[in-house]
Amino acid sequence: MILVVDKETGAKLPFSRGILTRSITLSGVDVGVAYAIASAVQKELIKRGKRFVTTDEIRELTYSTLIERGLREEAERYLFWRTLRRRKVRLTVLLGGATGVGKSTIATELAFRLGILSIIGTDTIREVLRKVIARELLPDIHVSSFLASNVVNAPRGIDPLIYGFETQVKHVSVGIKAVLERSRREGLNAIIEGIHVVPGFIELDENEFMYVITVPGRESLLAHFYERARYSPRGAERYVKNVEKIMRIQDYIVDRAKELGIPVIENVELEKAVTAIMEDLMKRLKKEVD
Ligand SMILES: Nc1ncnc2c1ncn2[C@@H]1O[C@H](COP(=O)(O)OP(=O)(O)OP(=O)(O)O)[C@@H](O)[C@H]1O
Ligand SMILES: O=C(O)[C@@H](CO)OP(=O)(O)O
Known part of the structure; x- marks a missing residue:
């Protein structure tokens, strides 16, 4: 040995x-x-x-x-x-993007490559919030992000789908901030991924990098839902039924990303998407090794 x-x-x-x-x-x-x-x-x-x-x-x-x-x-x-x-440079990667675009798949691959041991899904943060805050108090967090418009009243003139989505994102972002604060304090490397990682809702510190993952269109999103249903109890039907809403949320997230200069990564081939993120991270972290 x-x-x-x-x-x-x-x-x-x-x-x-x-x-x-x-x-x-x-x-x-x-x-x-x-x-x-x-x-x-x-x-x-x-x-x-x-x-x-x-x-x-x-x-x-x-x-x-x-x-x-x-x-x-x-x-x-x-x-x-x-x-x-x-050099013990702390690194946190945040992956956002619409439901089913491949965030958690990319997160797993990135974590493996980067040797990051901690992946935090925002769905889990939402689940914890659901246990502590009753449906009667905060109905939006108790439903899927694309159905939050059914339980909140959007002000006149505002798209109800986006208003409902933003309301849930705002609430779950409180939990994301708590996770970020802890990893800053402890110098932990982490990947935070989920539908609630939306540009503009979370302030990023040094060496925290956000990416928005997208799919090129409705067809690839449907393929992801069917593929996931083959091995997971998350059946495809609920997502397929709401695919138009999910695509509209994708458009909204991409607009925000463009507005705020957050990189948008298209997930067609997993390998290419992961490599694109790794390359971008390298460029942005170059100063740390010079
Ligand atoms: N590039 C790809 N090519 C083929 N299949 C993919 C690709 N990326 C992801 N998938 C598949 O698509 C399905 C959905 O991916 P995943 O669960 O990672 O999405 P997500 O964005 O995390 O979804 P959610 O927001 O619903 O949690 C999975 O079955 C995954 O294996
Ligand atoms: O809210 C959503 O859009 C998704 C995100 O993963 O969660 P769920 O599958 O619970 O609807």
Whole structure:
């Protein structure tokens, strides 16, 4: 067994190919390639007869293995994300977008790549609020976001669908702010995702980045609902019936994003959407590693 030694504390941990694989995926290569590189690194360490290795050595060996395989750009990206990690830069990513566009799927993939352990869904925050605040007091939080217009009275001249939606978003945003405050205080990395992440409702601090996820049209949204229903108790019917409303909410969120300069990421191919977010994060975090 090879032991990884922490230079500062002297603490030792067994070398894990799985952990290295995950950190290599930060460079943008897929898991299969990352696994192959991690295996090559492990083989080289064994060949060198190493019993103890530092994280610096692993990093250098991984970097040079990527270069040897012609993956120069990926090697630079790998180094970038490792440096960010070492400097303990706090990172919070917020993903918004209409119901069913793929926020939680993208969040899971991003969390894996970024090594973020905490994903907070705003549906869960809403669920907690439902337990503590009775339907009679705050009816909007007790229904789906696209049905809130059925339980609140919109002022004259205002689109009831958007008014109902905004009302729920405003209430759930109180919970999102609490989660953000805690992660700021504790320096935690997190991904917060959900329909209630809407540009303009939450103030962002340094190194907190918001993205709005979209689908190109109604057809892809319907495909997502049917796909989800295959493996989840969330049947498609309720969402399919309300797809026009959900698309209208998407238009509203995109307008707000454009107005406020929040990046809009189209989710057609999951891989491309995740890569687009990773690239944008890298650009915006560059100052932290220079
Ligand atoms: N790019 C994609 N290609 C194919 N299927 C996708 C893609 N993105 C997401 N999906 C599928 O679409 C379904 C809905 O995605 P997901 O549950 O992530 O959406 P969501 O935006 O989090 O929804 P909600 O707001 O209702 O919680 C899932 O079954 C997911 O696997
Ligand atoms: O309110 C909504 O739009 C969705 C978001 O995930 O929740 P639910 O599936 O509970 O309707």
